[in-house]
Every structure is written in structure tokens, then in C-alpha cells.
Amino acid sequence: MSTASEDREFLETYDPAEFDRPSVAVDVALLTVSDGVLRVLVVEREEAPQAGRWSLPGTFVGMAESLEDAARRALATKAHVADVFLEQLYTFGAPDRDPRTRVLSVAYYALVDAGRLSSAELRRVRVPWEGEEGGPVEVVAADGEALPLAFDHAEILGMAVKRLRGKLDYTPIGFQLLPERFTLRQLQDVHETILGRPLNKDSFRRRMLASGQLEATGEREDEVEHRPAELFCFTHRSAL
């Protein structure tokens, strides 16, 4: 059995420079829904490698920093956004994925209400596959042209969409993409946008209300030209 003194002795003779080590980065797919379209934040690379290509916000991981902290730092620095839903996605480690040297990317995805972002660098995501097949996706500019993505970021983004679609089937996670209070219609629109298919309204209502994760506020939306819907909010209960 290990003792503290044995470990201390070991640590004094341990040389961390003994082995070559890969670099470790985090990259974040920051997703949002606006105008009935799934969008992602991408930034144009100004420096080599792959200058001119578009990439997910990312950064190298500091030596004393947790992976999630690094991801939040990348979001704060490059997307100027904090306090968002953030979850680890997958770690991409193909030996040749970055031309500089071996760079692993611990990918995260984040969800945020579009209202909290300046929409400058939000681009439309085009998903060329059905359901949860998976595979790379495209990011398109306002003119409909596909933007060239850096490294394997099309794969990372594709996996983020796949994960999100999967979660949506048994979690009302869509409220992460809406303001604090929202109508069921808004929530359904978000789900339909992400899933890429229409949902049954009655069944959607029943499932959401039965999930126990939504709470009626008693208030109603306004500034609509028809009967206003009730506003709901998320109850911070255990997520299954």
C-alpha cells in the first residue's frame, strides 16, 4: 500500500521532462438558435497555421487550470460570454490533426440564448445528415457559401450536433438556448430546429410538462398579435 512518505520520495526524483508530451488544447462549439436556424460561433484565424480558415474558439490548457476552466476562458476571451451551459464532448487526438506538433483537442460544446450574444460571428450550421447518423457539418456565411474550417473542426462541430440531438430525445435541454422565461411554442421551435424535423405539438406539450423540469410562471407573453401563451421557466432539479 502506498504511503505518503514513499510518494514524497518518488516525487523528488521524478523528472517530468523525461518524456515528450503532446500539447493540449480545448475547443468549444458555442451553439445557439436564432431565426429558426442553428448557429455556431467561429472566428477567422489570423495567424498560421491555417490563417484565413475559420475555427471554433479555443486555447491551450494552462498547467494549473482545469479543462473546463480553460474552455470557459476561451469563451470569455474570444466570444465575450460567460455563465453558459458547457459540457465536455470528446477528445480529438489524431496524430496529424495539427501541422505544428502533436496537439490534442479536448472539445466542449456550449449552449446560450442568442439574445446574450452580439451576432457578429454567428454563422449558420448546415447539417448534411439525418437523425443521429453523425459526420462533419458545414458552416455557411450569410451569402450561403460554406466557410473553410480549420483543422478537424467540422468533425468536432458535427459531433456537437449529434450529441445535442441525442440529448434532446430525453431531456428538455433546449431551454439552455432560450431566455429565462419562454413559451412552450418557443421551446418546441428550438427542438425542431436542432432535430431538423417537425414535432407533434400535443405530444411535445405533454412530454415537457410531464418531465417535471418546467414550471409555469403564471405570467404570459405580450406584444403578440394573438392570444398570448403562458411563460415557463426551468426548475433546477436533478437532470434524470
Add this chain to the structure above:
Amino acid sequence: MSTASEDREFLETYDPAEFDRPSVAVDVALLTVSDGVLRVLVVEREEAPQAGRWSLPGTFVGMAESLEDAARRALATKAHVADVFLEQLYTFGAPDRDPRTRVLSVAYYALVDAGRLSSAELRRVRVPWEGEEGGPVEVVAADGEALPLAFDHAEILGMAVKRLRGKLDYTPIGFQLLPERFTLRQLQDVHETILGRPLNKDSFRRRMLASGQLEATGEREDEVEHRPAELFCFTHRSAL
């Protein structure tokens, strides 16, 4: 837009030693089911740090090696097993998870038919939570004593169990834990063991047969003292 010559120029002046980098390891939770019990392969650490504690087989990632290759190498070296189902689980990166230096662990889980392993170091897994709640799990020796696990390996193993339970709800992934040909009863036993709860026999049969992932072989088991059941095998179709 990036050009090949710009990238080449950049690479010539790039110094990969400029930044401190964490070490990167892979750890593999090799799971199996035998005697109606979920088991995992753990090895006793012989060297500091944490000598005497038990750990999942792992290794540092080589500079030119993919993460999955590293995981398979760890399995071949420490568990003497190849050709198993292997899937990435999660990357553990708490700054203090390893006392030596910053070490990230890209965790994998693997599934294998117990018949293909020498059972020497297979230990029983005790899951102290219900359903897909999650959290650390225990590994117990033959005498029922819990083994002390190294680092955060109880967390890693707990996440492997959680992932496996989740997959089982919509995938007949249990056949990865059985010989090539198996009866539906064996498959149900595996599912029940992993889920930790009994399943409805009729409904299980219907779901499995309807999944399209099983194929009847026309053959039957033998050496049983009652009516023999038909043997099925996995059809290597698209996994949803």
C-alpha cells in the same frame, strides 16, 4: 486564406518547447460479465506514486500514436487481450488528479466476453447508485473487501458504468460481452446484470428481435437439462 507555403514558413519558426505541456495518459476500464456479476480488470500498482493501490490499465500516449492505439496498447500490454470493443469515455483533467505533475487521462471503456480473459485480475464492481445517477463505484476483492483505487479511477469506472447503462437502453450492446453465438436468455442476463434490475422477458425478446441487430442461426444450445434455446449472433449493421 491559408496557403501551404505560409504554413511551411510558420512551422520552421515554431518552437514546440515554448510552452509547458501536461502529460497525457489513457486509462481503460475493461468490463466483462461473469457469474451474473459485472467485473473489471484492475492491476496493483508496483511503483510510486500510489504503489499498492489498484488501477485501471493505462499508459502514456506516444507522440505519434493515436489515442485509441494507445488504449489498445495498454490493453495488450497489461491485460493481454486484443480485438475488443473499445470506445472513448471522457477526459479527466483535474489539475491535482496525479501527484507527479499535470497528467490528463483520456479514459476509454472496453467490453469483452469473459471467456476470452484469464480471470486472474477480474474483480467485482459494486455500484452504489441506481439507474443512471452516476458517481464513483467500488471494486471489491473475492473476500468482499473494497480495494483502494489509485488516482480518480473510481470516478472513471463509475462513468463507464453509467455510460454502459445508458447505451443499453437503446442498443443491444450486451453481445459484446458474450461469445459469438448466444441465447436471448444469456443476453437478457447480461443486460440485467449491468442495469442492476430485472427486465420483462417478453418485452426484452420483442425489443431485441425488432432491433434488427440479431440474427437467428438456426442452431440450438446443448448441454442443458431442459429445452435448448436457439442461438443468435450479432448482425454487423449500422448501429442506429
Add this chain to the structure above:
DNA sequence: ATAATAGTGTCTCTAAGACATTATATT
């Protein structure tokens, strides 16, 4: 024949989809 499990048929119950109806806001 008896014991034991495999495999099938059918009834019930629950949840999703479809559709009709009522309610409540704006113009």
C-alpha cells in the same frame, strides 16, 4: 410422466399521434 425452460398468443395499460373543440388575445 415430470421438471424445467423456450417460445407464442393475447389482453391490458400507457404514451404518442391525430384531430376537434374551446379559450383568449389583437385588429
Add this chain to the structure above:
DNA sequence: AATATAATGTCTTAGAGACACTATTAT
């Protein structure tokens, strides 16, 4: 009043659970 959408009620349908019944092997 006309219009538009919210919200509810009910019928139908598909799948899960429950259970009874038949089938097939060994002893």
C-alpha cells in the same frame, strides 16, 4: 366580428408489461 394562436379533450394506434398456454428437451 374576424383572425390567430393557446390550451384542452378525446379517439386511435403502437409498444410495454403481464400472464396464460403450448413446445421441446433431459431425466
